[in-house]
Amino acid sequence: MSIEDKVxxxxxxxxxxxxxxxxxxxxxxxxxxxxxxxxxxxxxLEEEFDLEISDQEIENIKSVGDVIEYIGSKT
Amino acid sequence: xxxxxxxxxxxxxxxxxxRATAIYLARSGAAVIVNYAGNREAAEEVKQIIQxxxxxxxxxxxxxxxxxxxxxxxxxxxxHFQRIDILINNAGITRDNLLARMKVEDWQQVIDTNLSGxxxxxxxxxxxxxxxxxxxxxxxxxxxxxxxxxxGQANYxxxxxxxxxxxxxxxxxxxxxxxxVNAVAPGFIETEMTAQLSEQVKAQVIERIALGRLGKAEDVxxxxxxxxxxxxxxxxxxxxxxGCLVM
Numbered sequence: 001m002s003i004e005d006k007v008x009x010x011x012x013x014x015x016x017x018x019x020x021x022x023x024x025x026x027x028x029x030x031x032x033x034x035x036x037x038x039x040x041x042x043x044x045l046e047e048e049f050d051l052e053i054s055d056q057e058i059e060n061i062k063s064v065g066d067v068i069e070y071i072g073s074k075t
Numbered sequence: 076x077x078x079x080x081x082x083x084x085x086x087x088x089x090x091x092x093x094r095a096t097a098i099y100l101a102r103s104g105a106a107v108i109v110n111y112a113g114n115r116e117a118a119e120e121v122k123q124i125i126q127x128x129x130x131x132x133x134x135x136x137x138x139x140x141x142x143x144x145x146x147x148x149x150x151x152x153x154x155h156f157q158r159i160d161i162l163i164n165n166a167g168i169t170r171d172n173l174l175a176r177m178k179v180e181d182w183q184q185v186i187d188t189n190l191s192g193x194x195x196x197x198x199x200x201x202x203x204x205x206x207x208x209x210x211x212x213x214x215x216x217x218x219x220x221x222x223x224x225x226x227g228q229a230n231y232x233x234x235x236x237x238x239x240x241x242x243x244x245x246x247x248x249x250x251x252x253x254x255x256v257n258a259v260a261p262g263f264i265e266t267e268m269t270a271q272l273s274e275q276v277k278a279q280v281i282e283r284i285a286l287g288r289l290g291k292a293e294d295v296x297x298x299x300x301x302x303x304x305x306x307x308x309x310x311x312x313x314x315x316x317x318g319c320l321v322m
Contacts, residue, residue, distance in 0.1 A: 036248065040205050
């Protein structure tokens with residue numbers, strides 16, 4: 001599975017949304033994710049990709065594309 | 076109150092209120108992690124009592140003042156019982172003295188165990204709780220000293236007051252996940268902690284209690300059990316269990 005598909009699957013599972021509807025430009029605001037949703041998503045990403053995401057990096061993550069880009073740059 | 080299939084962690088469960096709480100939770104069907112810091116023998120006894128009644132219990136040593144030991148505590152709970160549903164932050168110490176005579180280490184130790192210990196356990200239990208996505212119950216032991224202040228307990232009262240504010244905040248942060256966070260504020264309860272009081276002080280205290288007696292550990296444990304097994308709509312509250320004490 002590509003990083004893009006993996007990330008989309010984690011987002012879909014964590015935030016309980018339809019994975020097929022997630023586009024790169026989909027923001028977390030679009031899918032009504034609150035701050036704790038983002039924290040839970042980050043925890044799942046940290047576990048899956050075995051990395052630590054800082055609070056500052058979390059602030060820069062606004063869309064599905066941001067996550068894919070970020071994970072791609074770290075793995 | 077059926078807690079069958081649920082796991083509860085009780086910190087400081089070898090004696091006093093923690094011990095009574097561990098036994099009550101186990102009687103309701105919960106698998107209980109009996110945490111202790113120093114008194115292994117007493118913890119072992121609590122485990123024996125629970126097991127002799129047909130309940131499930133394991134003892135785990137951890138000093139709640141130490142973050143990494145709290146991480147291990149949560150991991151042990153999952154290793155033993157595969158999940159965590161209920162956390163009772165009960166571990167606490169006193170180092171009483173008038174502020175004018177209070178040593179820095181007496182201040183620090185009480186804050187480290189009674190306040191930072193609650194942070195350490197809540198922080199480390201969150202990952203498993205959120206991952207399970209099945210809610211949770213956190214009950215913190217505050218004190219009437221944290222509500223009203225108490226002469227000779229500036230350190231203890233400050234820590235317990237902090238626990239109350241922490242409880243209310245965490246309840247707000249976790250409400251959407253059906254994780255309820257409440258505090259119980261015992262008055263004067265007959266435990267080793269209050270056994271240190273002189274007879275004279277005890278008599279003075281009892282005069283201020285409408286019920287005319289000190290409380291028992293079980294008086295507090297039954298309220299904790301109620302909160303632990305409730306639907307969770309009570310959250311962010313502080314429930315005094317003090318026999319109507321006038322401070």
